[in-house]
Amino acid sequence: MPVKLQPGMTIGGFTLVEPLHEGGMSRLWSVTHPDHTMALLMKLPRIDYGEAVSQVVSFEVERMLMPMIDGEHVPRYVASGEYEDQPWLVMQRMHGETLQPLLERLPLAAERVAAIGAMTALALEDLHHQRVVHLDVKPGNVLLQADPRDGSERAVLLDFGLSHHADLPDLLAEQFHVPMGTAPYIAPEQVLGVRDEPRSDLFALGVTLYQLATGKLPFGAPAGTAGMRRRLHDEPPAPRQLNPAVPRWLQEIILRCLEVDPDRRHASAAQLAFDLQHPDQVPLTSRADRLGGRGPLARALHWLSALGTRATIERKKAVATRGAPLIMTAIDLKQTNRALDDALRDMTTRIVQTAADSRLACVTVLRVARIGIEPTLDIEGRSRHVKRLIALRDWARSLPLEEHRITFHVLEASEVADALIDYARSNRIDQLIMGARGVTGVRRMLGSVSSRVVAEANCTVTVVRAGRESAAEQAPGPEPTESKPASEQ
Template sequence: MEQLVDNRYEIVKPLGSGGMADVFLAHDSVLDRSVALKVMNSRYARDEEFVERFRREAQSAAALSHPNIVSIYDRGGSEDGTYYIAMEYLPGGTLKDRVLKKGALPPKTAAEVAKQIAEALRAAHDRGVVHRDIKPHNILITEAGDIKVTDFGIARAASSSTMTKTGAVMGTAHYISPEQAMGESVGPASDLYSLGVVLYEMLTGELPFDADTPIGIAMKHVNGTPPPPKEINPAVPAGLNAIVVRLLQKDPANRYASDTELIEDLERVAQGESPTSAAATQVMEKLERTGEFAPAAVPPTDRMPRTQREAPKNGRGRRLAPLLLVVLLLALLGVGGAMMLGNLLGGPSTNNDPNAAQVEVPDLTGLTLQEARQEVGDSFEISEADTQNSPEQEGTIIEQDPASGGTLAEGSEIEVTTASGTNAVPDVVNEQRQQAVRQVEDAGFEVRIQERESEENEAGQVLSQNPGGGSNQEVGSRVTLTVGAGVDTVTVPDIPYGSTEAQSRSILEDANLTLGSVTTEASAEIEEGTIISQNPLAGEEVEQGSAVDIVLSSGPEQVTVPDVVGDDLDSALATLQGLGLGYTPVGVESSEPEGTVISTDPAGGTTIDLDQDAIVTVTYSLGQASPVVPEQPSPSPSPPPSSGGNDSGSASPGGGNDSDNNSGSGGGSGGGSDSGSGGGSGGGSGSGSGGGSGSGSGGGSGGNNAGGGGSGGGGGQSPVQRAPRSGGDRGQSGSGGDPVIPEESQEAIEELRSAVG
């Protein structure tokens, strides 16, 4: 085939081939669009009558503008005698592909498809155009799910010329009407019969009639009775079952009187109602009563139906007479007649010569036409009947009629169906990757996988595909599947203590993570500017590229020492503890009420770091001390004066003891200008409830002056109290140093001295 038709249509690839024409995908270089270009077979191009009818009917088909009819864009002929029809190109599959792939359609869907076909037929019949070859191969499905009928023009154009010149009529044996099989004139009722066969196949997934040869199939259309669809598929509603039975009536007069009547019944059935046409109702009642596929009653009309015309008494003469004529004709014509009838019915011709040798039919599937012809040699004729979508390479034989394994008279014809080189891309969206790849590869396509981030539950699932499911693409071409990759996860690293913000960022980036928010928090333990914590924690699994938040130390918290002077000790300590401050209480004798805070160190109002050294010394009052009255000593003689020149004196040491582990002692000495010796004792004591007690005494006298008191015992030790760490009782420090002697006690001592002295 030349690559440019009529200087306008560039041939892209073949789409199919039939007895009358070949169909190509072509590019319209004028309007820049894809078209389906149907080119007349060259053997008919030399027949002037056929060419004239082809032109006229192509023009009529172009006038059939309807949503359910494939649009005719152009028709014409080139200088080299190539005649063509350019029509709408639909990349979707055929109804036959759908039934073969998925089996019977749901009854509601089948009824809707049948209604759209009937609407297309009504548009054609109203303009006087009869299709003559309604079959699912000629019903195209759009991407939107609607249907469009094709092949109007060439079907009508073929009728007259092929009938008179070659003995062949348009029509496929499985879908042909009885009147077509008998060579009678056809009208709109013939298209309705073929629609009935298509509807039967949609509802059951099977054909009403089948046989080993097209002749056998055609004869069954004339005299056979198929089982009702509901018998094969119980899901078929009774009303839809009755519509099919009426459409398949042998006599055209017993079928629907018009396309409109059929459409109305289909609409009612789709809504769950029963058909209202009288004949369909009677058929349904008969089926419900007997289950038989009986002829419909003939509705009243202005003309006498053919079944009411004069007929032989046995009621079968009308059908048998033409059939007998055909048989007699075949007997007279011999092999040529048999081959002619084969052409008439659109199937392979058979050599019926009784003397012909019987040859086993070989398996030709998988071969090309050329290889098949070489395989059979002179034993059989090979003809290409059709092309279909298939995963096989273009031109590969995918079906043959008759099938292999049987025998056939030598010289008979074997019809083959070849792969068109295109196939429908499976719809694998939402399928798992492995299953999707297998389906696409089984359909004859190369698979390319690309991954995309997705939700975790979409990992390994096909998210999208290109080209889309259902589109026809060249076998071997690439189909790209976008598969969910789920979420790539990484383990959060441990950012060690002491890491700065910059160091933390580097650690995270090395792990394919990012640094998120950076906040600060006071800490006495963690060095300022280094990490305290991270979120998520180390060891957690997170999505790659996730952010990790960190908290850095802003150093110790600053706190102002409260002014608690004058407060009760317990209240003051609670205040300090509430601020997180440690404390060391120190009790001293004071004229202030017992337990009253006298001072703090640091003083109130001072700002300090709230760390381990944040200790406040709290000095509080123990109250005033009671006077100590010493026992009066027994009189004793004065010791003899010592000799000496200068005044001197000696003092006896005083002793002291500590009630706990610590003790203090001290001795004092005194001297005066007068010589002499004296002894005395004095004492002072202090105690602390937190640590221990100590006491000391000392005394001495000499001359006229009393010796000074001895040093006091060491005071008991009190532990430091820290607010967050306190857990024991507060200790009170013992008093130490020189005893505090009230003034009145001193006077009493002087009087005592006078009394003894």
């Protein structure tokens, strides 16, 4: 069963004091440690029956990213690890209140909206300078904290499970092909799969400011991708149409944040903060005076313009260049051939070390039923997905690679070969390494996973064979490594 958390329990040297919050994706506990005097918070992802795999991957993203960021606008990273297949992350506990309670007292005065917006924009600017895009800016992820020295406020950004770091692998983009974000706040380019645009955070902040100023969400709360795509061509009602007390300068700023084309938003979070801090210097355009809906011709022109913007965004995404070669090693965690494991690790090490800037993705496939709901827990009550993540880490522990150059992925599919081929294609893998097990009668008739991958993957594929197969495999003696060059695809 999942770990039952209780006050006084010790996890990774940290003592659980009291539960602070239990949400749909994680549990938050106050914890203490003899080596730390500051207030601490432990975050544990929910891995109960029926929980989405994306929650585990999102937690892995946050655990990988948190040590890379610092400053007064983010919680300080402390430690992370696993406890009986339960991942955990400890960080500084930030005191203050998020913007969420303010939603009960809307609309706010324009001056307060601007002040909150400026503080949040400055926090985003600091984050963007650290090469991170938050990608989930919303009232619940912005905390206002008073400076104990002078009482001044600053914004602190929370929850980096959907974030993207320019120098780290994007696990969410590699493993999932659906928009990742909170539906009412997600930017148009995120809906199209773009996750490296800092101005996506300005769009989400614009949605938040719109909500604080009017009491309404500009695009509602769509339940699916089709609803989120409507923001690519639909204009929201003007803030002043919903709340006449909204000044023209604030409407100008908010609607500029909500432009479909990122190039038409503020160039940076710092520029947005400047406008919010100096309303008398905001250049006013037709945005400031918009009240009613546009006429049919104007709507048609806007729709055509949005189509052009969408095409541009998708083209930029398609031609985006990768910074380093991607190597993928497919690992069968169920096979027990130690010689094959050693050969696979040796080949992986040699290939990755030939390129100093390469990155390795260790991948395994969790087979699921074609039809029906697959249980997320095994017969012992442990998360099947998390168990395999931990096993992948153990498999790769001896590889001589820096932590930032290796990632771990558990794919869920009914067909192993299909999952590996799709992952390699969608992530533009340069070279795929996998082991070949012995030639059994079934494999002779139906073909092996490795033979399908060699035939269909659009990258170089290296198939490793052990010098000596196990008796259970009924395989012949030593065979050379097989490789399909990229030029033969």
